[in-house]
Structure formats: C-alpha cells, structure tokens
Amino acid sequence: AQTVTQSQPEMSVQEAETVTLSCTYDTSESDYYLFWYKQPPSRQMILVIRQEAYKQQNATENRFSVNFQKAAKSFSLKISDSQLGDAAMYFCAYRQTRGGSQGNLIFGKGTKLSVKP
Amino acid sequence: DTAVSQTPKYLVTQMGNDKSIKCEQNLGHDTMYWYKQDSKKFLKIMFSYNNKELIINETVPNRFSPKSPDKAHLNLHINSLELGDSAVYFCASSLPGQLNSPLHFGNGTRLTVT
Incomplete structure (x- = not known):
C-alpha cells in the first residue's frame, strides 16, 4: 500500500525568505500524481501545486516550486519570498492510479508552517 | 459561485443522536468523496462515489x-453518534478518469459529539 511521509511536523520561516517542506512516499507504481495542498486556519483545502510522475520537469506555480526526485520517491515543496499569508498546514498527497481505490488521495500528516514578520 | 459546498459548517450534538451532512458541487464533476480529518489533522478517505455509484x-x-x-x-x-466521531468532515469532487486533475474540497463540517 502506498504511504506518504512528511517528516517535519512544524517549520518556521522569516518573511521574505525561502523554506522547503519535505515529503517522501512509497509506491510500486510507475505512473502516479502528486499534490501539495495548503490548509490555513480557515480550514479550507487549497491546491498549491501538482506534479505528474512521468514528467521530469519540476512543477512551478509563482513562488511555489517542487523538487521531484522519482528514484528517491521524494517530492519537496519550496516556498520562495515567504509571506505572512503562507502560514498554514501543508499536506503532501499521492493520488492512487490503480486498484479499487483509484483516484483516492493519500495524505501525509502535514507540516505546520509559521511565518515570522 | 461556490464550487463545493457543505452544510452545516458546524454541528454539535449528543452521543446517540443521528445527524446528516450535506454536500453539493456545481463543477459538473462525476466523482465525489468524503474525507475525515481527525484531531491531529490527519486526512483519510471514507467513501467515493462516481456518478451515484x-x-x-x-x-x-x-x-x-x-x-x-x-x-x-x-x-x-451518521447514526448513533459516538465521541470518537468528533472530527472535521470534508466533501470533495473531481473529474473522473483524469487523475492529474485535483480534488476540489468543500470547507469542511466540524462535528462535535458531547
């Protein structure tokens, strides 16, 4: 069964600086999809960025980028020029592509990011 | 123009009661999900439906x-509510068969069982 591990329960970054959140996963599949979601105190689940496993190029969305290392099964999120509004829980998620649970998102336990002014 | 809406936003009830949470999406998606987020913020799938199945x-x-x-x-x-059912329940939807497309989540329903 696939698993997703976020080894940093909490992280802190100074405003305007860069922070990297770690995520590793375990799978025997070769084709899959990875996502980062943000959950601010409002509880809303907001998509930050996505990555297709067959693409070698790392996904980028404005200040957010990923470092996708398929062989190492690593999918870290880099936030550049951190802003106060980036403070939230960040969840890494793996989307199942096969089997009875196809389409399901498997989440890591999350990393709580604090941004210091 | 809310995409995935859940009601109620908060639900406080006593043990043994029966309650319902409603979810509606206007994105035209065929697949819908229920996720449970526990007190430690861990999210886990409960159910998924595709075109009512x-x-x-x-x-x-x-x-x-x-x-x-x-x-x-x-x-x-949820029938016969128990203390352990207290959690945040999220509804979500997605396009079927397009696994690179994200799940769109509602804002969650915080259920508190006393």
Missing part, C-alpha cells in the same frame, strides 16, 4: 452511510 468504501463503521441522489450531491448520514 459507490466505488471506494474504506473501513468505516456501518453507522456511516453515504447517499448520492444525483451526481452533484453526496450526503453523509
């Missing part, structure tokens, strides 16, 4: 019963 049913007590009257709605009914 149940396709994922994780190990969830029989007291939880999803109902999909049409592909835009997926409601969650």
Whole structure:
C-alpha cells in the first residue's frame, strides 16, 4: 500500500525568505500524481501545486516550486519570498492510479508552517 | 459561485443522536468523496462515489452511510453518534478518469459529539 511521509511536523520561516517542506512516499507504481495542498486556519483545502510522475520537469506555480526526485520517491515543496499569508498546514498527497481505490488521495500528516514578520 | 459546498459548517450534538451532512458541487464533476480529518489533522478517505455509484468504501463503521441522489450531491448520514466521531468532515469532487486533475474540497463540517 502506498504511504506518504512528511517528516517535519512544524517549520518556521522569516518573511521574505525561502523554506522547503519535505515529503517522501512509497509506491510500486510507475505512473502516479502528486499534490501539495495548503490548509490555513480557515480550514479550507487549497491546491498549491501538482506534479505528474512521468514528467521530469519540476512543477512551478509563482513562488511555489517542487523538487521531484522519482528514484528517491521524494517530492519537496519550496516556498520562495515567504509571506505572512503562507502560514498554514501543508499536506503532501499521492493520488492512487490503480486498484479499487483509484483516484483516492493519500495524505501525509502535514507540516505546520509559521511565518515570522 | 461556490464550487463545493457543505452544510452545516458546524454541528454539535449528543452521543446517540443521528445527524446528516450535506454536500453539493456545481463543477459538473462525476466523482465525489468524503474525507475525515481527525484531531491531529490527519486526512483519510471514507467513501467515493462516481456518478451515484459507490466505488471506494474504506473501513468505516456501518453507522456511516453515504447517499448520492444525483451526481452533484453526496450526503453523509451518521447514526448513533459516538465521541470518537468528533472530527472535521470534508466533501470533495473531481473529474473522473483524469487523475492529474485535483480534488476540489468543500470547507469542511466540524462535528462535535458531547
């Protein structure tokens, strides 16, 4: 069964600086999809960025980028020029592509990011 | 223009009661989900429906019963509520077969059982 591990329960970054959140996963599949979601105190689940496993190029969305290392099964999120509004829980998620649970998102336990002014 | 809406936002009830949470999406998606987020913020799938048909049913007590009257709605009914049912429940939807497309989540329903 696939698993997703976020080894940093909490992280802190100074405003305007860069922070990297770690995520590793375990799978025997070769084709899959990875996502980062943000959950601010409002509880809303907001998509930050996505990555297709067959693409070698790392996904980028404005200040957010990923470092996708398929062989190492690593999918870290880099936030550049951190802003106060980036403070939230960040969840890494793996989307199942096969089997009875196809389409399901498997989440890591999350990393709580604090941004210091 | 809310995409995935859940009602109620908060639900406080006593043990033993029966309650329902409603979910509606206006994105035209065929697939809908229920996720449970526990007190440690861990999110886990409970159910998934595709075009009103149940396709994922994780190990969830029989007291939880999803109902999909049409592909835009997926409601969650919970019988005989227990203290351990206290959590945030999220509804989500997605396009079927397009696994690179994200799940769109509702804003969650915080259920508190006293």
